[in-house]
Amino acid sequence: MKRHIRIVDTTLRDGMHAVSHQFTPDDMAEIAKGLDEAGIDTIEIGHGDGLGGSSFQYGFAKATDEEYLKAVSSVLKNAKLDVLLLPGIGTKKELELAAKYNAKVARVATHVTEADIGEQHIKLAKELGMEAIGFLMMSHMVSPEKVVEQAKLFESYGADKVYITDSAGAMTPKDVTARIKAVKEAVSIPVGHHAHNNLSLAMANSLAAIEAGADMVDGTCKGLGAGAGNTQTEVLVAVLDKLGYETGVDLYKIMDVADDIVAPKMKRPQVIDKNSLSIGYAGVYGSFLLHSLRAAEKFGVDARDILVELGKRKTVGGQEDMIVDVAYELSQKKEAI
Amino acid sequence: MKKKIKAAIIGPGNIGMDLMFKLMESEYIELDTVVGIVPESEGLALARKKGFNTSHEGIKSILGNKEIKIVFDATGAKPHLMHAPLLKEDGKIAIDLTPAAVGPYVAPTVNLDEHLDSPNVNMITCGGQATIPIVAAINQVADVEYAEIVATISSKSAGPGTRQNIDEFTQTTAKALQVVGGAERGKAIIILNPAEPPIMMRDTIYTKVKNPDEKKIREAVENMVAKVQQHVPGYRLKVPPIVEGDKVTTMVEVEGAGHYLPKYSGNLDIETASAKAVGERIAKKLLEDAVEEVL
Numbered sequence: 001m002k003r004h005i006r007i008v009d010t011t012l013r014d015g016m017h018a019v020s021h022q023f024t025p026d027d028m029a030e031i032a033k034g035l036d037e038a039g040i041d042t043i044e045i046g047h048g049d050g051l052g053g054s055s056f057q058y059g060f061a062k063a064t065d066e067e068y069l070k071a072v073s074s075v076l077k078n079a080k081l082d083v084l085l086l087p088g089i090g091t092k093k094e095l096e097l098a099a100k101y102n103a104k105v106a107r108v109a110t111h112v113t114e115a116d117i118g119e120q121h122i123k124l125a126k127e128l129g130m131e132a133i134g135f136l137m138m139s140h141m142v143s144p145e146k147v148v149e150q151a152k153l154f155e156s157y158g159a160d161k162v163y164i165t166d167s168a169g170a171m172t173p174k175d176v177t178a179r180i181k182a183v184k185e186a187v188s189i190p191v192g193h194h195a196h197n198n199l200s201l202a203m204a205n206s207l208a209a210i211e212a213g214a215d216m217v218d219g220t221c222k223g224l225g226a227g228a229g230n231t232q233t234e235v236l237v238a239v240l241d242k243l244g245y246e247t248g249v250d251l252y253k254i255m256d257v258a259d260d261i262v263a264p265k266m267k268r269p270q271v272i273d274k275n276s277l278s279i280g281y282a283g284v285y286g287s288f289l290l291h292s293l294r295a296a297e298k299f300g301v302d303a304r305d306i307l308v309e310l311g312k313r314k315t316v317g318g319q320e321d322m323i324v325d326v327a328y329e330l331s332q333k334k335e336a337i
Numbered sequence: 338m339k340k341k342i343k344a345a346i347i348g349p350g351n352i353g354m355d356l357m358f359k360l361m362e363s364e365y366i367e368l369d370t371v372v373g374i375v376p377e378s379e380g381l382a383l384a385r386k387k388g389f390n391t392s393h394e395g396i397k398s399i400l401g402n403k404e405i406k407i408v409f410d411a412t413g414a415k416p417h418l419m420h421a422p423l424l425k426e427d428g429k430i431a432i433d434l435t436p437a438a439v440g441p442y443v444a445p446t447v448n449l450d451e452h453l454d455s456p457n458v459n460m461i462t463c464g465g466q467a468t469i470p471i472v473a474a475i476n477q478v479a480d481v482e483y484a485e486i487v488a489t490i491s492s493k494s495a496g497p498g499t500r501q502n503i504d505e506f507t508q509t510t511a512k513a514l515q516v517v518g519g520a521e522r523g524k525a526i527i528i529l530n531p532a533e534p535p536i537m538m539r540d541t542i543y544t545k546v547k548n549p550d551e552k553k554i555r556e557a558v559e560n561m562v563a564k565v566q567q568h569v570p571g572y573r574l575k576v577p578p579i580v581e582g583d584k585v586t587t588m589v590e591v592e593g594a595g596h597y598l599p600k601y602s603g604n605l606d607i608e609t610a611s612a613k614a615v616g617e618r619i620a621k622k623l624l625e626d627a628v629e630e631v632l
Contacts, residue, residue, distance in 0.1 A: 056485045056543035056584065057526055088527040091504040113531040114492060117503045314532035321487050321541035325588055328576050 002246035006216035008192070009035050009233050010044040011262060012072070013084055015224035017048035017287045019267050021061040025071035027265055031221070032072045034257035036079040039249045040233075042105055044082040044218075045072050048226065048287055049318065050109065051083055051090035051098060057320050058089075058287070065094055069101035080104040084135070086318065087117040092124050099128040107163065108154075109135035111316045112142050115153040122157040133192070134159040137317045140170040140283055144182040151183045151191075161190045161216065166205065167317055169196025169227050169276075170283035173208035180212035190215035195231045197223055198280025200272055202231040203239065210245070221258035224266065227286030228276035234258045278304045282311030291320050295327035305330055341367035342620035343404045347396055347420065348411035349373040349380025351496065351598060352434055356409055356609040357384060358596035363613065365620035369405055372398050396420050400427050406623060407616055410435060413498060414505070421457055430619055431457040432612050436505045442513045445614040446564045447473045453622050458615060461517070463604035464488030464525060465510045466611045467540045467572070471587055472518030474561035475578070478553040479546035479585070484520035486510065486542050489528045491535035494602035503527060520544070538591040538603035539575065543584065551580040558587055568614035569607050570594060 012028050023031075028045055035043050045068055047053030047061045054061040061068075073081055082105035083098040095106060106125035108118040115134060125132035134154025139147055151162045164179045171179075176193060184191050193209035195202040195218070206217045219233030234257075237249045276289055284307055292310075296303035309326045310319075344366045346353045353371065360368040371384035376393040384391045392398035399405055400423060408424050409432045410417045417437035424431045433439060440457030443449055447470055452458050460466065468486040475481055488510070499506060507525045514523030530536050546554075558578050565572045571592030578587045591603030598605050 055524060055526065056545075056586075057487050057541070087503050088507065088529070091507055093504075093508075111529065111531065114500075114529050116497075116500045117529065119501060120504065314530070316528065316530050316532075318526070318528045319489060319530070321489075321586075321588065324541075324579070324586060325539075325576060328579075 002244055005210060005240055005245045005247050006041045007233065007236065007247050007249060008042040008044060008082065008216060008218045009040045009220065010218050010230065011035070011220040011224050011233070012043065012045040013050070014048060014226055014230055015220050016046070016061070017226035017290070018224045018229065018270060019265070020290060021047050021054065021059050023062060023265065025063050025067045028068055029071040029075045031257065031261050033075040034261050036076050038253035038257055040079050040254070041248060042080045042082045043072070043076065044084060044107070045069070046083055049089055050086045051094035053086070053089055066097060069098055069103065073101040080131070082107060084109055085121055086110070087121055089318065092121060095121060095124055096128065099130060103130065105131045105133065107133040107135045109137050109165070112136045112139045112147060112150055115150040118154070119157045122154065122159050126158050131160050132158065133161040133163060135163040135165055135194070137165045137167040138285065139164045139179055140166055140168060140175060141314070144178045147179050148182050148186045151187055155187045155189055159189065161192055162187060163192040163194055164209070165194040166196055167285055168283045169198030169202065169280040169286055171205060172199070172201060173204050176205045176208045177212045180209045180214050184213040192216040192218070194218040196225065196280070196286050197228040197230060198272065198276050198286065203235065206231045206236060207239070221254070221262040222266065223270045224262060225286070227279045227289050228272040229270040275303045275307065278307045282308045284310045284315060285317045285319070288320065288323060291323045295323045299327040299331035301327055301330040301334065340624060341365055342406050342623050343367050343369040344407040344409065344616065345370040345372060345399045345405045346409045346411060347372050349378050349384060350411060352605060352609060353411035354380050354383060355597040355605060356411060356612060357387070357389070359609055359613045361387070363617055365617045365624065366407065370399055372396065396423060405429060407432065407619060409612055409616065425456045432616050433457060433459045434608060434612050436462070436502065436509055438509065442517050443615055444469045444473070444517050445568060445611050445618065446470045446561065448517050449615060449618055453619060460608055460612050460615070461513045462506050462510045463490070463538070463608045464506065464527060464540060465513045466607045467538065467589060467591055468542045469513055469518040470561045470565050471542045471558055471589065472514055472520055472544060474557040475544050475546060475554055475585060476519035478557045479548045479550060481518070481520040481544045481546055483522045483545040484514045484518055484542065485524040485526070486514065486540060487526045487528065488538070488540050488604070489530055489536070490538045490604045491601050492529045492531040493535045494538070494604055495529050535599070535601040537601055538607070540589050540591070542587045542589070545583050546585055547583070549580050549583050549585065551578070554578045554580065554585060562589070569610045571600070571603055571606065
């Protein structure tokens, strides 16, 4: 029997970064319907920074969490509706709202060293009858041993699955293999991987994760996502099929969703350019990309200088305000010269 | 010798100890007693060494002691809910450093005058103490419709209480941005950063305003920063207000005084320094009232 790999499509959440969170609820419903019909197992939706993410800090979304949840939940027939929650940004209140709209999966995302701020949200998700997934962001910043320690914390809170997430698209297949293998050996729950393509390694890393034992991986149609985007769902489905894995996704249908529904809604081509490459190279949070481009223009500095400096300062996910801080400082230095 | 008001601290943890060191330099408060519930507590041992009365029998060891007028509660939300009515009945003023919020939220540079007679005041959150003064300053000159703050603190300075109840931080701070800061709507975000060496506390304050007069906003913010610096010397304006349309972005940084806790934990420092400032104003008022009675 072919080994089953569960695919979580996050076009409607990570992809929101690439459109500055401007999908309308109708856009989301249309894409979600296509994903559902193509046989995608789990569909993640919402602001790029998860529930409660709509803000000055991360950009205001076109609609509210509730409007997106309502639109998507009304069209899903088989796929599980999934929401992302970053403790410190979203709260238990928003998770309850998601459950009300029939969200079946909650991914609780923390920086890779801070799993303990997600304990209360994992427990609430369980109480609400949801599948609870611990999501360790920026996993490239620490050793496999540290990732294991934090994955075990999530397991101890009752998480059903744990994710090793490469938020900066900074890992190589070797890095992914080491982390997935170590976590797989240490926990008794399934393990997932979320990749970014800043170093053109999203597909290679997804495969490395699967070969190292990952049970589920993320993708987005057309690769739409923060930085240079994610593993491209439709390509992933084709590649996994060729390699003899089973995903339950219809290849032609998912290709059609990507090309005919998602592509026309894209605001810019999803490519690796000097700025997204700098994100992967410097190891900074993928969603800093568009914020850095705007700050670079406003303060008259090079976006790459901002990104590299953010890497040096060991910024973590969510610190978008540091972009303005760094850009302001760089511009002051420039003036002084 | 100048007369001082006697006070006690409940909770000899990090916050309680930092506060103890700060109160040792107070002009108006004489710290008398530090109480906890663990006999072998390191904090109680340190308090004894510094010459204060101590007890591991909790709040009951200070109830009935009429000399103690002000009690700082640095325990937790649940214990404070029990302590608050007992302190009130005993005629003691409670300065609450927990998230219990029995009494009104107080930021010393913004609304302390309104609550000087309250039997219980709450110190909001560290993020609230660092950002609400800026929101209030901007609100005075520009009318704040929406305030959003992002508090970034070092992982090392966030204790287990904050971590397990991170929603309390965001919800309390958001509410206080409205109630004390004067914003019509409020939102708070907290981020923990594990970088070594630990980062200073930094806060970004975004506001959406009705009258975006850059000069007035800048002056109001600079004046407010100077006011906060009087009780928190490590409070600094990192990026002065940037006005883009109706959006105003301001950034501050808080370096701790390093009394008991390391300098990077500016988040804890601003909480204890603000509690001290509130306690001193209340103590000063008690002293003035006492003088009036004698006259």
